[in-house]
Ligand SMILES: Nc1ncnc2c1ncn2[C@@H]1O[C@H](COP(=O)(O)OP(=O)(O)OP(=O)(O)O)[C@@H](O)[C@H]1O
């Protein structure tokens with residue numbers, strides 16, 4: 725843990741990309757988050773683990789601005805998300821956050837390339853430029869030949885790589901992943917893990933929710949254990965490659 729109280733300053737180590745301070749989220753009588761506080765700095769790869777229902781996905785939804793806390797501060801890339809209205813939040817998310825999910829969440833009636841390109845078109849990039857960047861990304865992720873294929877005809881691993889390409893389209897300050905290998909066979913899962921490791925090694929900040937300790941150990945440098953909507957423990961992880 726750092727001891728500085730003014731993190732985020734340039735002279736204070738890497739910039740703080742995510743800051744939660746005393747975040748509560750209630751759904752009716754359920755306390756999904758109960759005073760969660762944490763910080764993630766640029767370039768970190770942080771894994772979040774904890775029992776089912778402890779608030780991991782809720783945490784990601786807060787960070788992504790998909791939902792708002794009942795109380796407390798959520799700051800991403802220096803922006804207090806509480807200051808943004810719905811339109812502002814949606815724009816912020818498109819521009820600064822990439823997300824990947826267990827079940828890929830691709831659009832079934834668009835081929836892979838269009839699934840990826842759409843992310844940039846939604847932020848105002850021209851269709852031509854968006855397709856060019858999408859092609860580049862598919863190429864980097866080893867699936868350039870799958871650009872015209874619809875999600876239904878892709879393997880799970882290929883679908884997740886398309887989802888990763890889509891998440892990276894706008895060069896997000898933060899990549900969020902919720903159980904990204906949960907629906908994959910072990911070989912495809914390992915490939916996605918390798919991809920996340922490579923991305924982090926070139927500087928991508930990563931926040932990863934998982935039940936899989938192997939995934940955390942391989943991909944993350946820090947582990948945050950959550951219980952009952954709060955951080956129960958934080959520890960450094962040794963890189964295993
Ligand atoms: N939209 C919602 N409406 C009502 N309750 C919700 C909602 N989202 C989450 N919850 C509740 O909040 C708590 C935390 O849920 P959350 O999905 O964050 O858990 P999780 O740690 O991601 O669990 P899992 O490991 O099973 O994915 C649970 O009790 C859940 O039922």
Ligand SMILES: [Mg+2]
Nearest residue numbers: 780781782902
């Ligand atoms: Mg969850």
